[in-house]
Amino acid sequence: MADSSPPSLTSPDRRRCLRLLGGLLLGGVLGLGPPPLAARLDQAQLRTSMRREYGQEGVAVLEEWLALLDRLRGADRQDQLREVNAFFNRRVRWLEDPQVWQREDYWATPLETLGRGAGDCEDYTIAKYVTLRQLEVPEAMLRLIYVRARIGRSRITQAHMVLGYYATPGGEPLVLDNLVPDITPAGARTDLDPLFSFNGSGLWAGGSSRSRADPVARLSRWRSVIDRMRRQGFIQGG
Numbered sequence: 353m354a355d356s357s358p359p360s361l362t363s364p365d366r367r368r369c370l371r372l373l374g375g376l377l378l379g380g381v382l383g384l385g386p387p388p389l390a391a392r393l394d395q396a397q398l399r400t401s402m403r404r405e406y407g408q409e410g411v412a413v414l415e416e417w418l419a420l421l422d423r424l425r426g427a428d429r430q431d432q433l434r435e436v437n438a439f440f441n442r443r444v445r446w447l448e449d450p451q452v453w454q455r456e457d458y459w460a461t462p463l464e465t466l467g468r469g470a471g472d473c474e475d476y477t478i479a480k481y482v483t484l485r486q487l488e489v490p491e492a493m494l495r496l497i498y499v500r501a502r503i504g505r506s507r508i509t510q511a512h513m514v515l516g517y518y519a520t521p522g523g524e525p526l527v528l529d530n531l532v533p534d535i536t537p538a539g540a541r542t543d544l545d546p547l548f549s550f551n552g553s554g555l556w557a558g559g560s561s562r563s564r565a566d567p568v569a570r571l572s573r574w575r576s577v578i579d580r581m582r583r584q585g586f587i588q589g590g
Contacts, residue, residue, distance in 0.1 A: 393418075393486065397585025398463065406467035413443065413466045417483070424487055433517055436483045437528045437535055444479070445470040446530060459573040461581045473513045476530040478577060480515045481551070482586065493518050495549040495556070498570065501531065502543045509545075516549065550574065 395418065402410045420439055424432050447470040449458045462479040465471040471479075477496050484494060494517060501512035516525035516538070525538050532541070549556045555571060581587065 394585035401584040402463055402467060410467040413469070414463070417462070417466060421483070421486055429489070432484065432487050432489065433526065433528065433535055436480050440476050440479050441530055441533055443469065444476060446472065448472055457573070459577050461577055461584060461586070463584045473530060477513045477515045480528050482581070491552055492521065495551050497549040498547045499544040500547065512544070514544065
């Protein structure tokens with residue numbers, strides 16, 4: 353997935369780009385609607401789905417996640433961010449999709465990621481997003497951000513996804529990432545160049561015009577994740 357690097361953004365430019373990310377909301381055009389991911393979980397259905405697909409070992413991991421939700425409900429927001437980020441970074445082994453799913457680009461639900469115990473950047477990001485929404489972090493404060501990440505000294509770039517937390521509208525987000533264990537302000541992540549972002553309400557296009565990332569194609573995978581989550585029990589009565 354590596355290619356030649358787009359022009360690098362300075363820290364002020366990166367903060368500004370991640371803050372506004374193109375300023376173009378395409379949610380209405382794409383027919384996106386906000387899924388009720390903060391709705392009450394159907395825990396019985398989740399356990400049934402996990403047991404069917406991943407056995408009792410998977411159910412044990414699911415119980416750890418449910419316990420995390422119970423412990424963090426009503427907690428300080430910074431504690432929620434830190435513990436959710438650490439939980440998935442610790443519990444999930446990074447592997448590429450062909451190794452986990454025998455597919456080139458598969459976006460997993462949190463149940464699938466926990467059941468396999470492995471995933472790539474999209475899987476970490478989706479799991480963190482869904483968990484924070486279950487903790488009633490407002491939709492407007494969270495965006496899944498597609499970026500180009502410059503890896504190592506070679507400066508080769510790779511497609512990557514992180515979760516952005518926006519404490520205030522238009523402010524500089526904090527970045528939750530599986531590559532870097534600490535949650536950091538966007539301006540400190542000089543290795544990331546943002547391309548577009550989205551959540552359950554819409555898509556914000558922006559970033560490098562040289563990107564080969566297709567937001568619309570990737571949102572079809574996002575819709576598939578939402579549909580599978582409904583069947584698995586993330587949305588009671590879904």
